[in-house]
Amino acid sequence: MSTIEIIKRRSSCRTYSDKGIDQDKLDELRKFLADNTDSPFGSRIRFQLLDFTTETEASEIKAPGTYGVIKGAKYFIAGAVGNRPKSMEDYGYCMEKNILKATAMELGTCWLGGTFNRSGFGEKMGLASEELLPAISPVGYSGNKRSIIDKLFRLSAGSDKRKSWHELFFKGNIGTPLQQDSSSPYEKPLECVRIGPSASNKQPWRIIKEGGNLHFCLIRTPGYNAVFGDIKMQNIDMGIAMCHFELSARELGLNGDWQVSDPLMQTGDTEYIVSWIGSE
Numbered sequence: 329m330s331t332i333e334i335i336k337r338r339s340s341c342r343t344y345s346d347k348g349i350d351q352d353k354l355d356e357l358r359k360f361l362a363d364n365t366d367s368p369f370g371s372r373i374r375f376q377l378l379d380f381t382t383e384t385e386a387s388e389i390k391a392p393g394t395y396g397v398i399k400g401a402k403y404f405i406a407g408a409v410g411n412r413p414k415s416m417e418d419y420g421y422c423m424e425k426n427i428l429k430a431t432a433m434e435l436g437t438c439w440l441g442g443t444f445n446r447s448g449f450g451e452k453m454g455l456a457s458e459e460l461l462p463a464i465s466p467v468g469y470s471g472n473k474r475s476i477i478d479k480l481f482r483l484s485a486g487s488d489k490r491k492s493w494h495e496l497f498f499k500g501n502i503g504t505p506l507q508q509d510s511s512s513p514y515e516k517p518l519e520c521v522r523i524g525p526s527a528s529n530k531q532p533w534r535i536i537k538e539g540g541n542l543h544f545c546l547i548r549t550p551g552y553n554a555v556f557g558d559i560k561m562q563n564i565d566m567g568i569a570m571c572h573f574e575l576s577a578r579e580l581g582l583n584g585d586w587q588v589s590d591p592l593m594q595t596g597d598t599e600y601i602v603s604w605i606g607s608e
């Protein structure tokens with residue numbers, strides 16, 4: 329399956345079946361997590377697959393817990409990162425690669441940045457004092473039926489909907505919408521950003537295209553920034569957007585690199601993050 333197909337296929341799964349994950353799949357996932365160390369801004373992230381399958385740990389899961397939001401999951405992917413500039417973007421980028429890997433293995437996932445017991449999972453990770461645990465994800469086979477909490481979550485976040493192209497993508501400046509054009513080489517990578525996950529489905533990414541350069545900006549949702557201290561959900565969202573954009577662009581043979589060029593995009597509420605400098 330192509331990465332673009334995997335990106336299209338992913339959606340949040342909050343209800344898991346009892347079916348265990350085969351040992352060879354667990355090994356493959358663990359290896360992927362261990363090798364996933366290349367982040368765009370150079371943060372060092374260590375990922376771990378946390379296993380709650382043993383009897384004592386099955387009771388412990390209630391303690392670290394996800395406040396009833398996630399049902400039936402016995403494995404979680406968690407990661408720790410040092411607190412430095414752009415570490416949230418790096419975390420979003422690398423963790424989304426884990427999510428896509430799990431999706432390709434036909435396993436369900438769900439980004440959790442808020443509805444989990446951060447200190448319980450931090451303990452399980454052996455979190456050092458200078459490290460942050462920004463978000464985790466359950467991983468396992470999807471259950472047949474969505475739980476009521478899952479349905480409510482999807483409904484309140486409007487998870488099945490996305491903003492339209494003209495609200496997210498611009499040409500030259502933030503006031504000029506970019507038309508969706510299937511003949512443009514960047515149409516698919518931008519669409520992969522648009523359909524990606526974001527915290528509470530706020531979709532804070534805005535992209536300004538200037539020829540082969542694409543400037544990634546963030547419009548913060550008022551009141552959202554301070555909720556989790558140093559953990560900035562919407563900067564994680566930006567890393568997810570970078571991941572979807574880069575993987576799909578490279579798959580289509582569009583090469584380029586990330587650069588912080590600060591092209592004076594800071595207008596009004598728009599916060600400049602990074603640019604993709606296309607090498608075509």
Ligand SMILES: Cc1cc2nc3c(=O)[nH]c(=O)nc-3n(C[C@H](O)[C@H](O)[C@H](O)COP(=O)(O)O)c2cc1C
Nearest residue numbers: 339340439440441442443485487525526527528529
């Ligand atoms: C950074 C981040 C944090 C999230 N935190 C939570 C969370 O705490 N609890 C939850 O149930 N979903 C959480 N989500 C999942 C989003 O609500 C979900 O991705 C969005 O509604 C879009 O739905 P979809 O993933 O099914 O496409 C989070 C997503 C992201 C990207």
